[in-house]
Amino acid sequence: MSADREMDAAGITGPSLREAYRRCRALNAEHGRTYFLATRMLSAEQRPAVHALYGFARWVDDVVDDLHSGPEAKAEALGTIDVALTSAFDRGRSSDPVLMALLDTTRRYGIPHVHFHDFMASMRMDLTVTDYATRADLLRYVHGSAAVIGLQVLPVLGTVGPGREAEPAAAALGIAFQLTNFxxxxxxxxxxxxxxxxxxELAAFGVDRDRLVWARAGGRADDRVRAALREQVEQARRVYGQAKPGIAMLAPRSRPCVDAAYRLYGRILDLVEEAGCAVLSRRVAVSNGRRLAVALPGFARAVLARTA
Structure with a gap:
């Protein structure tokens, strides 16, 4: 389905607002292949909002991960976005296309603004924090970088009961996806x-940053690193377990999309474990065949759910 038909279904009118959503959709299609594929299982009127949420996160991520800019330039760029974000929320309007779409989405679905401020706080941490001593330290970062993403998307997906009851599982799913990416x-x-x-947790296996750098540089199979990564995989699987009950709490039309994303990211986690130490020298990815094997049945379930 085209972007225009999705926006028609969502009741998005006005050339500038439609162009803003179109920009966010393009960012999602270009940078978030697994995520974009999963959104195809949402109903047409839900997709623009998800694209807007992704577009904002992508915009900020690109600033943080820009290898050609120094910390001061990144801090200045994040500060500019932060001011523009706060201004958009305070004034109820923005000329920036990504913020324009984001603001419209937060209004439509009643998404709390605090989730976006928490996200920006974690992104600023990336400019100064380079490692995390404990899991508690990491989870403080992950709250803003991932848990709030699940909380932002939840109102768009809808729930069969009170949305607040599904929030812990939605946050856990965002964290599970983030841990997989890490x-x-x-x-x-x-x-x-x-x-x-x-x-x-790495130190418990005799691994530290220097050991990881050594493995990255040489691509050497190392039992200690492999064992440490396996333990991290298991930690992530436990979070997936916390997130899974939340799928049944979602509105029926949204379940196939989230289930597909859950299984595709879970497959990435399997590939990380299978690759062992090699993950330090190459990036694993789900094959197109596997994507289709998951997506096609999910798409069929989504069509049936919307028909029902």
Missing amino acids: LRDVGEDLDRGRVYLPAD
Whole structure:
């Protein structure tokens, strides 16, 4: 379905607002392949809002992960976004296309503004914090970088009962996806000078930052690193377990989409475990065949749910 038909279904009118949503959709299609595929299972009127939420997160992520800018330039860019975000919420309008779509989405679905301020706080942490001593320290960061993403999307997905009851599972799902990304991208994050794995848990296996850098540089199979990564995989699986009951709490039309994302990200976690130490030298990805194998049945369930 085209972007225009999705916006028609959502009741989004006005050329500038439609162009703003179109910009967010393009960001999602370009940078979030697994995420974008899962959104195809949502009803047409839900998709623009999800694209707007993704577009804002992508915009900020790109600033933080820009390898060609120094910390001061990144801090200035984040500060500019932060001021523009606060102004948009305070004034109820913005000329920036991504913020325009975001503001419209928060109004439509009553998404609390605090979730976006918490997200910005964690993104600012990325400019100064390069590792985390304990899981508690990591989870303070992950609240803003991932848990709030689940909480932002929840009102768009809808629930069969009070939304507040589904919030813990929605937050857990965002965290589970983030932990999966940390493991998949551990090598690339090392190149950026960051380690998103608790230092004390790595140390229990005789692993530290230097050991990870050594494994990244040489692509060497190392029992200690492999064992430490397996433990991190198990930690992530426990969070997936906390998130799974939340799928049944969602509105029926939204369940196939979230279930597909749950299974695709779970498969990435499996691939990380299967790759072992090799994940430090290459980035694992779900094959197109696997994506289709998950997506096609999910799409059929989504159509049936919308028909019902």
